[in-house]
Amino acid sequence: xxxxxxxxxxxxxxxxxxxxxxxxxxxxxxxxxxxxxxxxxxxxxxxxxxxxxxxxxxxxxxxxxxxxxxxxxxxxxxxxxxxxxxxxxxxxxxxxxxxxxxxxxxxxxxxxxxxxxxxxxxxxxxxxxxxxxxxxxxxxxxxxxxxxxxxxxxxxxxxxxxxxxxxxxxxxxxxxxxxxxxxxxxxxxxxxxxxxxxxxxxxxxxxxxxxxxxxxxxxxxxxxxxxxxxxxxxxxxxxxxxxxxxxxxxxxx
DNA sequence: CCGACGTCGCATAGTC
DNA sequence: GACGATGCGA
DNA sequence: GTCGG
Numbered sequence: 001x002x003x004x005x006x007x008x009x010x011x012x013x014x015x016x017x018x019x020x021x022x023x024x025x026x027x028x029x030x031x032x033x034x035x036x037x038x039x040x041x042x043x044x045x046x047x048x049x050x051x052x053x054x055x056x057x058x059x060x061x062x063x064x065x066x067x068x069x070x071x072x073x074x075x076x077x078x079x080x081x082x083x084x085x086x087x088x089x090x091x092x093x094x095x096x097x098x099x100x101x102x103x104x105x106x107x108x109x110x111x112x113x114x115x116x117x118x119x120x121x122x123x124x125x126x127x128x129x130x131x132x133x134x135x136x137x138x139x140x141x142x143x144x145x146x147x148x149x150x151x152x153x154x155x156x157x158x159x160x161x162x163x164x165x166x167x168x169x170x171x172x173x174x175x176x177x178x179x180x181x182x183x184x185x186x187x188x189x190x191x192x193x194x195x196x197x198x199x200x201x202x203x204x205x206x207x208x209x210x211x212x213x214x215x216x217x218x219x220x221x222x223x224x225x226x227x228x229x230x231x232x233x234x235x236x237x238x239x240x241x242x243x244x245x246x247x248x249x250x251x252x253x
Numbered sequence: 254c255c256g257a258c259g260t261c262g263c264a265t266a267g268t269c
Numbered sequence: 270g271a272c273g274a275t276g277c278g279a
Numbered sequence: 280g281t282c283g284g
Contacts, residue, residue, distance in 0.1 A: 025258055029280035032258095060281045098265080100276050133274075135267055 001074045003037065003044050006067060009079055010034035015094060016082050018101035019108075032058040037067075045071050089115025096145055098138070106131055120146045154239075155195045158187070161238050164218055165197050168240065175212050177205035180250050184243075196239040202250035213242045 001009075014030035036058040037044070047053050048071040053064035069076050086108070092115055093104045107113040110131055111122045119142060122128050129139040165187055172181045180202035186194045203209045210230050214222045223239070224231040230242045245253045 023280080026280050028258075032281080054281095058281065062280055098276065102275060133267065137266060141266095 001070045003040075006044065006070050007034045007038050009070060009076065010037070010063070010066075012091065013079055013082060015091060015101075016086060019086060019090070019105050021101075021105070029058070029060075030063070033063045048072065087114030089118070092116045093119065096142065096149075098141070098145075103133065106133060116146055116149075152193060155193045156236070156238050158190060158192050158194055161187070161194060161197065161234075161236055164234050164236055164238070165240075168197070168199065168216065168218055168234075171216060172199065172201055172209070172213070175209060177203050177208045177212075179203060179247050184253075194238070196241060197234075199240065199242045200250070200253045201242065201244050202247045202253075203244055204247065206244040209244050210242065 010030050011034045014027050014034070017027045017030065033056075036056055040056050044053075044067065047055070048068045051064075051068075053059050053067050054061065059067070066076050066078055070079075090104065090108060093099050093107070093113070094101075096116070096119075099107075104113075107119060107122070107128070111118075111127050113119045113122050119128070123139045123143045123146075126139070128134050128142065129136045165183065169181060169183060172178055178201050180200075182188070182200050183198060184200050185196070185198035187197050199213075201209050206227065210225065213219070213230060214225060214232060218234050219232045219240075220235050220237075221233045222230070223233060228244055230244075232240050232242075234240055243253060
């Protein structure tokens, strides 16, 4: 297992320990270890094989043991057991502003809320406002936040994808077969939130352009490939659509 | 072995 | 309206 | 859970 994944596991352990109201210092120990490992340049596998994990600040005997297990087997019995105590979706709830461990625990124990979808239903049924510590205001705000969030699933901040978009545009323009290249849609309009990137290329050689597009270094995977429209996913995770048109119809595309 | 581990201020919403 | 709880960031 | 006296 890779370093980033291990860091993620340690952070998740900390979060789950919060839910069962563990000793706050123990919780922090896990987050500290995660931060520390993140900053550690070296190779975890080597360190694990030489039993030197404890050289990393914040990593003691217990956490070192869990890391070795993760590095070697990709699993941790402790983590698996901890995880099994809660529904997987409960971690989503930490992403909602205003919700922390205490509130989430109450929602889970009293209303069996184990995901954002569950929470939305509970709010809509008016059950959340009944809970001590919650009220109508909170319930309404949660509904609003969740609905708002749904709109942004699979969307990106403009700045987060601008670099990829521009690089792709430039490279398409470099291609000898492309006579006109432009972006379209929300990216062209510089909307703050973009769901996907749209490119339009005028060409006499659609096949070659498509080939070039799907083979581009920024492309992670190809989800659809047709004569006039091709969809791919870039490394950042955003979807990018390419429309190829004849030079004659480009002005109308 | 055993105690310390950051702390404070602010905002918000709920309860008394 | 005061007060404690919770969440969040400095 | 980890660190340090």
